[in-house]
Amino acid sequence: MRQATGDTRPGIVLAMLLLVYICNFVDRQILAILAAPIQRDLLLDDAQMGLLGGVAFALLYATCGVPLSALADRTGRARVIGWSLVVWSACTALCAAAQGFWHIFLARLGVGVGEAGGVAPSYALIGEYFPSHQRARALAIYSLGIPIGSAAGVLAGGTIAALVDWRLAFMVVGAVGLVLAPVFMRLVRDRPAAARVAPTSLRRTAGLLVRRRSFWLLSLAQALASMAGYGIVFWLPSVLQRSFGLDLLGSAQFFAGLLLLGGIAGVLGGGWLGDRLGRRDRAWHAWLPGMAFLLSAPLFAAGIVSGNWRAAFALFLVPQALSYFWMGPILSAVQHLVAAAERSMASALFLLVNNLLGLAGGTWALGLLADRLRPLYGDDALRHAMLWSLLFYLAAGLLLLAGGRWIRQDWMPEPAPQAG
Structure with a gap:
């Protein structure tokens, strides 16, 4: 394995x-x-479709992330x-x-099982290649995969x-990943210095995080936000077709443009502000996304009820x-709650809470609520269910604003660089 030198190697890895x-x-x-x-x-109803979009993926995505992250650390x-x-x-092709x-x-x-081994180890690999003062931006750049990939x-x-x-469509996008995989495995390696750090046990990492109020603050707040966010992302194309009169191609173009423009601006803006404000006070890693969630709820509501x-x-x-x-600031904060050897595991435990509640619960609950509201609102039932889901953004924002001080208390200093 080659040692990373200069900025070239970290850039290729990222x-x-x-x-x-x-x-x-x-x-996804x-x-x-x-x-x-x-x-x-x-011949599926909204509740069944919500299960496919949430529980079917999130059930093993969340739970398999922990053992796969332990395997990745070792x-x-x-x-x-x-x-x-x-x-x-x-x-996906299947x-x-x-x-x-x-x-x-x-x-x-099966898609969930596979993706369980991708995200948390990636967070940890970024932690290996990028120092603390650049990590929120590096994680934000990595997180551009969400709006770009979704779009x-x-x-x-x-x-x-x-x-x-x-x-x-499923066959084509599955084939793209199969072509990329051997290229990735040839170009990307763990850093030798990181490989020499002995990984710790799941019990020790979980025990440490359970005692940290900041971990529960970040995990539960983001789980609440994800219940709204994943529900909106999954069901908005259907709302566009049922309540706004767009066809399949029109709703795809609408949603792709929204994800790309809004998502890129939000991910990069949050990462840049997270690094800038976080240097002044680490509590901004919670305060910044908290304010953003509180502002987003009424603005989303205005769009949902627009004509x-x-x-x-x-x-x-x-x-x-x-x-x-939230992506840059919160993901960076989770990386700083544990030692370097435990970062994959910490990220996996964060994702476990976030995805079991947010991804599994939000998409399914919104579809189930839409089925219950259908006798009252007809094709607009899904739009009304989406409005109710925005309460989760408000709860997440308040929780983050109230608890930013715990991040200051639990933040672990960056270890001194090891010699090549």
Whole structure:
């Protein structure tokens, strides 16, 4: 393994991790734009579709993340990321063969298992290559995979489905990941200095984090925000078709533009501000996303109740950006709650709480609520359910504003650099 030198090697590693993360969210979010044709062909209701978008993916994505992160800390983070990419891409392609609910449910479980080994080790690998004062920005650049991947998945999936069918869309995006995997595994390696740090046990890391109020603050607040955020991201294309009159291709273009413009601005803005304000006071790692969540809720509501899709797009842009402000600051803070050898495990435990509540619960609960509201509101039931979900943003914002001081108390100083 070669030692990283200068800025070139960290830049290559970050670029490759970004490409893998883009594939991650292409495969994860393509289901949202394909929901309408899948529901029509497989005869699924909103609650079942919510299970596919949330529980089917999040159940094993969240729980397998912990053992896979422990494996990554012990055997090599880059290796685990590369093989995880192979697994989730293959399972995405398998969704094309689904003939009913349980077929596609099991394939989405496989996507979740694969993606469980990608994110937390990537956070830790970035922690190896980038010093503390650059970490929020590096994590923010990595997190661009979320809006770019989501937008690409929505646009590619919607276009392919509109021109051919939804099954081909799954096959194409799965194939892209399978081509990228060997390139990633050849170019990206763990740093030798990091490999010499003995990893610690899950029990020790979990015991340490359980005693840290800041960990629960960050995890529970972000889980609440994710219940709103994942629900909106998954169901907005369906709302655009049911309540705003857009067709499949039109809703794909609307949503892709929203994710790309708002998401990139929010991720980069949050990372830059997180580093800048966090140097003055570490509590800003909670205060900044807390303020962003509080502002985003009423702005999202205005877009949801607006009269036409053009007004909705303009109204959604700012809260879409604000909803991404958390990534750089909160992910950086989690990295600083433990020692370097425990970063994959800490990130996995954070994602476990976040995804079991936020990803699994939000998408399904919003779909279930829409089914219950349908006798009252008809096709607008999903729009009303989305309005109720914004309460989770308000709760998350208040929790973060109240608890920023605990981050100051629990923050672990950066260790001195080790000689080559």
